[in-house]
Amino acid sequence: MYNKLIFEKSVAGANKRKLFNCDEKTVPEKYARKAKLNLPDVSEVDLVRHYQELARKAHGVANGFYPLGSCTMKYNPIINEEIASIENFRNIHPLQSQSDMQGSMEVMYKLKEALCEVTGMYDMTLQPSAGAHGELTSLMMIKQFHESNGEGYRNKVFIPDSAHGTNPASAAMVGYEVVEIPSTDGGFVDVKKLEELADEKTAALMLTNPNTLGIFERDIVKIAEIIHKAGGKLYYDGANMNAIMGYVRPGDMGFDVMHLNLHKTFSTPHGGGGPGSGPVGCTQELAPFLPNPSIKKNGEMYEFEDSDDSIGKVKSFYGNFLVNLRAYTYILSLGGKGLKEASENAVLNANYMKARLKEYYEMQSDGYCMHEFVMSASKIKDETGISALDIAKSMLDAKIHPPTMYFPLIVKEALMVEPTETESKKTLDYACDVLIDSAKLAYKDPEALHNAPSTTPVKRLDEVGAARNPILKYTEE
Amino acid sequence: MNIPSNLKYTKEHDWLEPLGDGTYKLGITEYAQEALGDIVYVELPEVGDEISAGDTLATVESVKAVSEIAMPFDCEVLETNAELEDEPEKLNVSCYETWIAVLKIYELEEVISAEEYEELIK
């Protein structure tokens, strides 16, 4: 009964959903499918139980603490779901006339305006589906900008060595050469090095601020100056926006173009890996290059408008509308002050955990962190053989999703902790106790940690075997 | 660490076994296979491929890393080890017995001796 795939639960004739009487002869012989379809035949009750069983083997923010660094796993308010399920939002065909979707367009327009205010950007597109998609869009815009100025020869993109992997991958996709900027001991961008490297070939610098170590680039004004002086553009990776809302804005720091992750900072659910939404904002100078269409207000009416200088479309239609709708609901719920309160408490929670854990793990930054921090288990590893992975796995038994592991790449045995503002002191204390216990257990009984987790539906899985002999679908035996 | 003295090495952790006539067998060193961890896949070149200095000959993947074998010299691929398609783990088990390709190398550049290689990875 249990631990089976839906295909293994199939019994011919069990699905009694009857919709219509149809005639297969409708399909001309020449075009008809001959191959078997191989869909499972299950009753509705078995289907419901199947997914309930799978749900029991999953862990979301709704199930427990999820301090996954860089992912901002904050609580996903239920009201957002209610709003996104309203018939008149859900059942609008994207090719209906604009007069049929003025409500949706008002949401898009007002969301865009609010996000511009939070980020200090001039204009914004809601089209990209995710952060990486937003990065790609931003880089296309930068490329288009340089080309329109007759400076298409600019081909270098600077990226700190602590950056997310999507940054270099996106830059390479648009044909830019990636130049890695080393970090200083404190984890900051090496400004001297950057100054040496910035030249007439500079297209852009891609930066996350606060950076992936959870610290604010204090030299940001100088960095912006260097890049702008060389004629390049500054791109802001908005993955860590949850640290700074209401305190400082990318636009004011000197960034020219940026993406946001609405599924991080603006509370839309991650859905097990998507859908996300990655709006791209920019300065007035870059605005003509935003994807088509952009949304404008004309009197009382909202209108889509195409720009001739636009990079074009990066996705069908107007973006992940129902995700954007949730984000707008969240912004309305919190308001300007509430967004600042969210960032304030995200930073407070991170610093609290950091303060409690600093005796047990090596913190990768001195002083206060922003909304997340990176700690290393390399001393524990050297002294006991217990790795960051073992510690992470032991947290699973405590029903906590572990922090991001082995990132950023510049830190050995890294654990990147981002508690978010929606966790209480009680939850943070519980997680700190679990992490402290594991650090102590590493010295007392390392074997117990090697064998963790023990309470999950499966034990540690053979990833090597999975990659050597890929089984990517069920095949009937 | 095992560094057979009869072989030549590149600074990118590959070994070369001279077969005479400017042809060489190429594989990865023990240092390289250890750094990569459990190898799960090897993307081999086509026989007859001409590889220019600086270009990639083959790609070796482990679960959490990927390494491109770049050639410091111009060469031509004479043969590839098809065994690796099904058993990439052989590069972990016996890295010096398991070759990746046989190459015709026009001018052997940037190649070091076993002693020099030992010094390099210290």
Add this chain to the structure above:
Amino acid sequence: MTSYVPNTDETRKQMMDVIGIKDTEELFCGVPGAVRLKRGINLADGKSEIEIRNIMRSLAAKNRTYKSCFLGAGVYNHYIPSVVMDVASTQEFLTAYTPYQAEISQGVLQAIFEYQTYICALTGMAASNASVYDGATALAEACMMTRTNNRKKVLISKGVNPEYIKVMDTWSRYAGLEMELVDIENYRTNPEDLKNKLNDNIAGVAIQSPNFFGTIEEMDEFEKIVHENKSLFIAVVNPISLAVLKSPGEYNADIAVGEGQSLGNSMANGGPYLGFMASTEKLIRKLPGRIAGQTTDSEGKRGFVLTLQAREQHIRREKASSNICSNQALNALTAAAYLGAMGETGLKQAALKSMENARYLQKKMNEIEGVETYQKDIFNEFVVKIPCFIGDLDKKLKENDILGGLYLGENMHLLAVTELNTAEDIDEFVQIVREVSAHV
């Protein structure tokens, strides 16, 4: 004002004591004063849940939905079983992240694995990824997969959805993959034009069937032409149609992609949807994005993990073939639950009924004087010429709470139907067209 911060002034004070600060402002000392936003965010104060409901419901009321729908063009108003919506709103799936920690993410991973199996079953292909953003980006990613050192151009039929062509056009201008369009004739891809444009720089050829105009294309014939040129054949397909139409696997496509919206996902004003991607065994390691694989745990029990990760951006960085990291997991879950709920019989019924309705509508349109149709082999959509002012038709349809088709210009309309259009709906639509065109 709504707040989701659970800490009180008291607990916050206790936390600040442990950190050793008096005020949270101290934590922001690393932010240079020169760039600080001293005025705060200039947005209205937060609203209560009661106010939010009122505001959002009145916004929704400014949108208009219709009793019956004849608009398609790549997004379709199909039946969604009740159970599908329920599965898609399960909190465990909704609020999880990408399943990095396999041991507590078996539910999500198994759901993806099952989704991949469903997509392989429908398309007849060997492997599927965990989905990408939408049909348009799936095509762009598929084109990128075909690129080799020696072949750097793709051909795309003008019968492919224009939204996809626009997205691919953007990709081609920035990502170093040239693109050229293949002509259509009488709403079919022209094989002669395809042959003329093929050469040894062509990496891949993409043809959609049923195409944007609804015609079922001669995919067998195209496959031979494309493979003779040693290019890869990309089939852009409608997943519902695959219940009854020949699958890409049956005509030897190398890559099959498409829009998965119609598999249980609502039209949602344009998104979120999902793009599905499936390939032959040979191309598995070129597939972009997440892929779930089966393996065993340390006690020999079956389990699932994200696999073949060395293809991806977090390992390969600038060498990665694609920068994608999110998939559309929840939409893929929805699609899987839909296929489970419908089963083979249900899916066939939806497909056949859509097809029967389209033929019935086409036949009825043909009976009207002055109205012309052009295509013989259609699935659920076709082009029709209605000789009337578009404004008159639109007005009349709206008065009767009917959403008309896509206007293509010059009196041409693209009409789509699904299993949800009843015979009465269709007759009513036909009657309006008859009335309006008689007035011209």
